[in-house]
Amino acid sequence: MRRGTALVFGALTCVALVFVALPLVALVVKTSPGALIRSLGDPAARNAALVSLKTSVIAHALILLVGTPAAYVVATRKFPGRAVAVAVMELPLVLPPAVAGIALLATFGRLGLLGHVLTVLNVDISFTQTAVVLAVAFVAFPFYVRQAVAAFESVDARFADAARTLGASPWRTFRRIALPLARPGLAAGSALAFARGLGEFGATIMFAGSFPGRTQTLPLAIYAQLDRNLDVAIAIGVVLIAISIVALIGVRLSTTWSSNSRSLVRSAT
């Protein structure tokens, strides 16, 4: 690069870094460790943490359970409508959260598409933790599936073919070949999806409402505490930043392992 270009690009990179980092730093310096711990002892923060933890873990389990086989099928099979299937599964990724919220209401709400069925079955979803789980799963799902599809696609098909010619069942091939080789990518997607689910706001507040100890997750608690107790809001914000950083490190580590293990495989062949 010519000197001038290099200078301008360097300057713009600095602007980008500062623009992203400064608000996060500002949030952290606005509180002291003592105040942070005190604020996190606040019942509003504690209740929200419990709600978030419970709903995120359940939603995440559902995502892994359904998303892994779905990603495997999409990645390894050619079938008509495959591109459409991928697009549909990735849609929540680009959907505004408010749209997700109103769409979930239109589906599972009392007057929604499945409302009558649910009423007959005596199942009430809105304003419950089930609603939170559905909202979190809906918005976080594509973050996992995208990575999972890519991970399964990058597994060399010859390994699976070899396993099958040696008489392994499809389940055994999946469990002993595809799953271990795709694991780093799956882990990365899993971390991303978990972080995204934990931060879910728009769909949750529209579909599940906000009630402390029941449906008020950490992001909703930030919003509710903004005018009541700013310290608590900031403390929750700092905790969510910390979790996001851990998730990101997880993604980095697993993708590094992934490229290492792949180069190992390559050097072995």
Add this chain to the structure above:
Amino acid sequence: MTRLGCLMLICLCACSTGTPRLEVFAASSLTDVFEDLAPSTHFEFAGSDDLAAQIEHGATPDVYAAATTTYPDELHDEGLLDDPVAFATNELVVLVPRSNPAGISSLKDLARPGVRVVMGAPGVPAGDYARSALEELRAKDILDNVVSEEDDVKGVVAKVALGEADAGFAYRTDAAAASDDVTVITLPQRARPRIVYEIGVVTGTDDRDGATQFVDLVTGARGRAALQDVGFGVP
């Protein structure tokens, strides 16, 4: 490089075109009437408490209009708002979805187990009014039926209008705006909190004339008529 330069120039132009419009922070319940009164003004409608918090943290709109006297008076004491004036009154009511899935016909029905009630969160005026009304009526059991504490009155109205909640505490004017989807249960006289709206020029405004004009418009004959049209009382 020149292309990048052009791009930045375009960005700068796009950001600075147009004369600065008057910016008004107003309680959600004022949405329809304010937008009709002054269509070219830039409005930010939200819970009065959230707007007050934003002003306290450095936001400088030109005018602040709240669904209460509490926050305008507080801001005034902090030197952030010029003398606020009362310009409207409202009435707390119970909204019920038109489909009325829980068969609510009186306030008493709200205390039945399993009825899903929504109200504003503590600190949101509509929520605080609802709580004080229930205290006055000694109807704490209704509080046990609250399934969601909404961050502004719009959230309450939306959840009732959608039929997700069985009942919600909101203002008479919200009922008028959503009359296709909701019906109203009036609270007994003694439980009706005095709800006074105040408006004031934000002290840090850079368009004092425009701000004063807007306040005059709202408190003047046209403003009063528009307010009464949608169900407000005027002082």
